[in-house]
Amino acid sequence: MNLLWAVSALLLSCWRANASTAPNIITEPSEVSNQTSAVLSCNLTESSLPIKGSHWIHNGKVIEKSKSGDTTPYTILRLDKITHNSGGKYECVFLTDPEVKQTIEVKTLPHVAAYKHSEHGNEKDIGAMVCVSHGYPLPTDWTWFKEEDGAQTPIINGTTDKYEIKSTPNKTTLTINDLSIENDIGDYICSGTNELGTTSDKIHLRVRSRLAALWPFLGIVAEVIILVTIIFIYEKRRKPDEITDGSAPLKSNSTENNKDKNVRQRNSN
Amino acid sequence: MPPAAATKLGYTPPDGGWGWAVVFGAFISIGFSYAFPKSLTIYFKEIQEYFSVSYSEIAWLSSVMLASMYAGGPVSSVLVNRYGSRPVVMVGGVMVSAGMVLASFGRTIMHLYLCVGLIGGFGLAFNLQPALTIIGTYFQVKRPLANGLAMTGSPVVLFTLAPLNQFLCDTFGWRGSFLILGSIVLNCCVAGALMRPVNKNVRPKPTTEPPECNGEATEKAATADTSAQSANLLTEANQDEIKSQGCVHKFIDLSLFKHRGFLIYLIGNIVMFFGFFAPVVFLAPYAKHQGIDEYSAAFLLSIFALVDMFIRPATGLLGNTKWIRPRIQYFFSFAVLYNGVCHLIFPLLPGYVGMVVYAVFFGLAFGMLSALLFEVLMDLVGPQRFSSAVGLVTIIECGPVLLGPPLSGALVDIFKDYKYMYYACGVFMLVPGIYFFIMHYYNYKKLDEERRHSVVVEIRTCEEAVQLKMSQDGKTGHETDG
Numbered sequence: 153m154n155l156l157w158a159v160s161a162l163l164l165s166c167w168r169a170n171a172s173t174a175p176n177i178i179t180e181p182s183e184v185s186n187q188t189s190a191v192l193s194c195n196l197t198e199s200s201l202p203i204k205g206s207h208w209i210h211n212g213k214v215i216e217k218s219k220s221g222d223t224t225p226y227t228i229l230r231l232d233k234i235t236h237n238s239g240g241k242y243e244c245v246f247l248t249d250p251e252v253k254q255t256i257e258v259k260t261l262p263h264v265a266a267y268k269h270s271e272h273g274n275e276k277d278i279g280a281m282v283c284v285s286h287g288y289p290l291p292t293d294w295t296w297f298k299e300e301d302g303a304q305t306p307i308i309n310g311t312t313d314k315y316e317i318k319s320t321p322n323k324t325t326l327t328i329n330d331l332s333i334e335n336d337i338g339d340y341i342c343s344g345t346n347e348l349g350t351t352s353d354k355i356h357l358r359v360r361s362r363l364a365a366l367w368p369f370l371g372i373v374a375e376v377i378i379l380v381t382i383i384f385i386y387e388k389r390r391k392p393d394e395i396t397d398g399s400a401p402l403k404s405n406s407t408e409n410n411k412d413k414n415v416r417q418r419n420s421n
Numbered sequence: 422m423p424p425a426a427a428t429k430l431g432y433t434p435p436d437g438g439w440g441w442a443v444v445f446g447a448f449i450s451i452g453f454s455y456a457f458p459k460s461l462t463i464y465f466k467e468i469q470e471y472f473s474v475s476y477s478e479i480a481w482l483s484s485v486m487l488a489s490m491y492a493g494g495p496v497s498s499v500l501v502n503r504y505g506s507r508p509v510v511m512v513g514g515v516m517v518s519a520g521m522v523l524a525s526f527g528r529t530i531m532h533l534y535l536c537v538g539l540i541g542g543f544g545l546a547f548n549l550q551p552a553l554t555i556i557g558t559y560f561q562v563k564r565p566l567a568n569g570l571a572m573t574g575s576p577v578v579l580f581t582l583a584p585l586n587q588f589l590c591d592t593f594g595w596r597g598s599f600l601i602l603g604s605i606v607l608n609c610c611v612a613g614a615l616m617r618p619v620n621k622n623v624r625p626k627p628t629t630e631p632p633e634c635n636g637e638a639t640e641k642a643a644t645a646d647t648s649a650q651s652a653n654l655l656t657e658a659n660q661d662e663i664k665s666q667g668c669v670h671k672f673i674d675l676s677l678f679k680h681r682g683f684l685i686y687l688i689g690n691i692v693m694f695f696g697f698f699a700p701v702v703f704l705a706p707y708a709k710h711q712g713i714d715e716y717s718a719a720f721l722l723s724i725f726a727l728v729d730m731f732i733r734p735a736t737g738l739l740g741n742t743k744w745i746r747p748r749i750q751y752f753f754s755f756a757v758l759y760n761g762v763c764h765l766i767f768p769l770l771p772g773y774v775g776m777v778v779y780a781v782f783f784g785l786a787f788g789m790l791s792a793l794l795f796e797v798l799m800d801l802v803g804p805q806r807f808s809s810a811v812g813l814v815t816i817i818e819c820g821p822v823l824l825g826p827p828l829s830g831a832l833v834d835i836f837k838d839y840k841y842m843y844y845a846c847g848v849f850m851l852v853p854g855i856y857f858f859i860m861h862y863y864n865y866k867k868l869d870e871e872r873r874h875s876v877v878v879e880i881r882t883c884e885e886a887v888q889l890k891m892s893q894d895g896k897t898g899h900e901t902d903g
Contacts, residue, residue: 274594280470365597368430372604372863383614 175199177244177254184258186348192256194244196225203407204247211240211288234286236263263287264344264351271355273336275362279328281355283342289322291344299354301341331359432621433561434804439617440559444567446615450552452574453609454545457517458486460582461537464595471595472530484823489542490549491819497550498812502674506551510613513547514606516540518864521603525596537599548609550811551616553795558619562741564799569737576634576730576788605803613837634860674809681867682801683810685860687817689853693757694821696849699829699842700764700783701725707839715772721780728784729791736792750861753797756789759855765847768840
């Protein structure tokens with residue numbers, strides 16, 4: 153009976169020991185939102201396993217400078233200037249056997265940028281405008297506005313055939329059908345919203361007239377026709393002179409020349 | 422052998438005068454033929470986005486255009502043999518222009534393939550062959566120089582079209598640009614108008630060959646009438662010959678396949694073209710692969726094009742000198758060999774400086790080769806058969822030209838390194854170079870033998886002609902007596 157007690161007590165203590173010595177990482181802060189700088193720290197507690205070192209991972213890529221061989225269960229990463237590029241998922245990794253890691257999310261406002269700030273379209277043709285976003289977290293909502301007289305009118309997808317909006321978390325495309333010079337020239341604003349807020353960017357749309365390319369085309373065709381005419385007229389003018397020049401010598405020297413030519417031609421074959 | 426080929430012409434080429442205007446016309450035609458397909462690549466990105474197609478589908482456009490240009494060679498030759506250079510070039514110019522204008526209204530990518538690729542390519546073929554052919558009719562003594570100058574059209578037009586295309590693309594979009602390009606290419610018609618058919622009635626200038634036969638005849642002939650009579654006898658026989666040649670020349674001259682020089686040229690060229698264009702195509706990607714930024718990589722191409730531009734007329738001048746002209750085939754073989762050596766050494770050169778050095782030397786090699794490419798063919802087959810020769814050569818070269826870059830690309834993909842591709846291209850140029858040297862040495866020996874043989878026959882025929890005249894004199898003497 154006593155033996156049974158001892159064994160069960162041993163087993164229980166072992167189990168509890170395992171539970172209580174499971175490595176635990178305390179992160180400070182647990183999440184970074186909309187800050188210009190931060191210091192991320194990880195504290196490895198309740199672990200008896202030897203630590204060979206530690207490093208940090210940003211969005212799946214190891215940060216080379218954060219690699220350290222310190223055996224301390226404490227590691228920090230300084231983010232001096234948080235921009236949309238430095239946002240994302242940060243993981244602190246302790247090189248124990250097995251590895252233990254913990255994630256800290258660094259969230260920023262979305263960074264919305266237009267592919268091209270000035271877009272061209274042809275009249276009665278299709279015009280497309282694209283905005284992309286980088287950062288973390290990616291926008292969940294995209295909206296397009298058209299700037300008219302200082303006010304922004306939203307463009308809603310699906311109401312008319314004219315506008316088509318296709319959005320994915322990192323890219324949005326506004327397609328305008330049947331461009332017209334009077335109505336569609338102007339500024340368009342794309343804005344992306346995530347849990348922290350909204351940012352937007354502006355694109356200027358220019359619509360080219362269908363006939364814009366026609367004038368240079370006609371101009372060059374006219375130039376070609378004029379040049380060809382001049383060349384042919386010049387040639388017609390010179391031709392009668394050339395014929396009289398050619399025939400005179402032929403009469404006097406033809407016999408000698410023919411003989412030379414004929415003899416050589418026969419022999420060279 | 423320039424002397425033998427010249428006598429077959431039956432007239433003396435002007436070697437100047439209006440010939441230089443023709444060279445300018447050929448400059449424009451050749452320039453557009455080679456540079457136009459290359460410069461269209463600037464529009465690919467915009468067209469790709471517009472039609473939502475992949476990059477390989479859009480790259481087909483260039484390939485179709487190049488393929489049509491080479492395949493249209495024989496058709497072009499037949500037309501040039503029949504109608505002369507001028508109408509063919511003008512029709513070609515109109516075709517490319519029409520193709521581009523139609524393409525600007527295109528609704529599908531297939532429409533573009535047909536208009537720009539097929540019609541445009543054929544139009545360019547109609548520009549290339551006649552331009553090369555007409556130089557042969559206008560120049561004999563200064564022909565390498567004329568060829569070198571005309572071939573300079575390619576880099577110069579490319580240099581001009583590339584930034585122009587960028588500007589047009591930004592200002593007018595691809596549709597408007599195609600419309601305007603259609604009108605720019607119409608200038609090929611102006612080039613065609615300049616290609617006046619050469620005047621064959623001009624009295625030949627005193628030639629370098631001693632008129633031995635003539636001298637002997639005048640010594641022994643009594644009157645000018647009898648010499649005219651014997652000349653007439655010979656002329657009739659010759660006219661029949663010319664007529665039978667004319668029938669063959671109406672279509673393509675397939676007897677070229679029995680021509681020794683032509684076969685040497687053809688076989689060497691087929692192997693050479695596998696490694697000809699690929700190094701140019703992959704220069705910028707290789708530079709970027711080595712870690713050089715985009716602008717410096719593009720600058721390499723500019724250096725290459727600039728050196729190419731200046732070396733072509735220089736090569737023409739050099740080929741014209743009295744030391745090189747008689748043995749111009751060796752000069753060509755040297756150019757091919759030099760290309761091969763350049764490519765083989767290139768992967769061993771370190772860093773960006775090494776690449777710049779390579780770009781300069783490769784520009785030199787490429788320019789030399791291009792300037793001589795058609796000059797040596799003219800030298801081998803003579804101006805009369807040149808048009809058929811170039812048609813046959815281009816259609817057979819079509820294969821290597823189209824297969825070369827993709828094969829090289831496959832080599833790069835397999836080995837994940839560009840240097841094996843450059844080694845391969847180097848070998849593809851080295852082997853034909855050596856082959857050309859050996860074969861042309863043999864060919865020159867044979868030609869010298871044939872010339873000696875023909876001179877002997879000439880002397881014999883002269884003696885026969887003189888004897889004929891003497892017997893005729895005797896006859897007329899009898900007639901006047903009796």
